[in-house]
Amino acid sequence: MNRKIFFDTVRTSLFNSRLSADQVKGIEAIISKFEKLDARWLAYALATAYHETGGKMVPVSENLNYSAKGLRVTFPKYFSVADAERYARKPQAIANRAYANRNGNGPESSGDGWRYKGRGLVQITGRDNYAKYGIADDPDKALKPDVATAILFDGMTSGKFTGKKLSDYFGVGTDWVGARAIINGTDKADKIAREAKLFYAAILAAKGA
Template sequence: MSIASQQLLQILPNAGQVAGVFVPVLNTAMSRYQIAGTKRIAAFVAQVGHESGHLVRLVENLNYSADALRKTWPSRFNAELATTVARKPEQIANIAYGNRMGNTAPGDGWKYRGRGLIQITGKDNYRACDEALGLDLTAQPELLEKPQHACMSAAWFWATNGLNTLADAGKFDAITQRINGGQTGAADRQALYARALKVLA
């Protein structure tokens, strides 16, 4: 089972012109990582659709206000720091992701910010993805901004984290938890999932 352009557009209407670009590479990635059948494909498309703003954003948007910084990373941004760096994406990335996830050098937080359809983040994750896909992502992290690598990295992450099993069991909230580390955007993810299940049925 694969997904057709019109189905993808029914699920992710804001994808517009990029839907045609993504259909073949999504199908290739899903096939490689056994994301097959209605339940798995619906869950995968809903999650990557949410994470990428309907396949439009392949790089994490870190243009946060001071309030949003404190809500998103309360342990990393106190009121003063949040006010100082608000709306400065590069500084935000280096503080939010610095000295964790394998980011050890100055500037690694920005260099290895979220990319791809599931927003691979942190040098350790880039390295693991790199090894699985045979790309040189540690040297060229922007490769994950290309549709074929954006899709393949998402399918790799999905399979590596056991998300096919959760999709088979209908445990959509548990999938969100593994991808997001919380339930951010849960309502939108659920709505996309419900639509995907209908379209693919």
């Protein structure tokens, strides 16, 4: 794959004509992991990282600094109107409430919600998910580029995140929208599908298709 053509293409189509050194390095790491596989797999992995990191393309820690309104939109099941007002702009308290008693976490008082908040290129959350990768005792390892890239690759190819994997959506057929189930149900599925198609177009251009 001609990397110059690829980067010239995505710089315009996805990055507002600007790419930082960190973004390039992050993208290169993902390409190196997925390049020998189906081009659609690579495109969807890149789009997933693009979405989950807000375009940074490097491992990030979840931003939980929600307003009361934001809490009601993002976590309506866990915050009443009164609770949202009480928890607003308190990231640690928000995490402990929103992620309590889920994915292997203890109750709100355990602090597991904050300890195992989203990190990495795919924002893994919960004690169980960190334990799958042997980093429950040091969850910040998910912020290391090599660890985050390995988690992205393994989770998306093996189905370790949700039971769904890339081969379920990109085999004989192609389902750009449904593939979101690999990470998070249907959340922002259409948006990520559009981004994946742009990455795919850049890959094909770089391969001379």
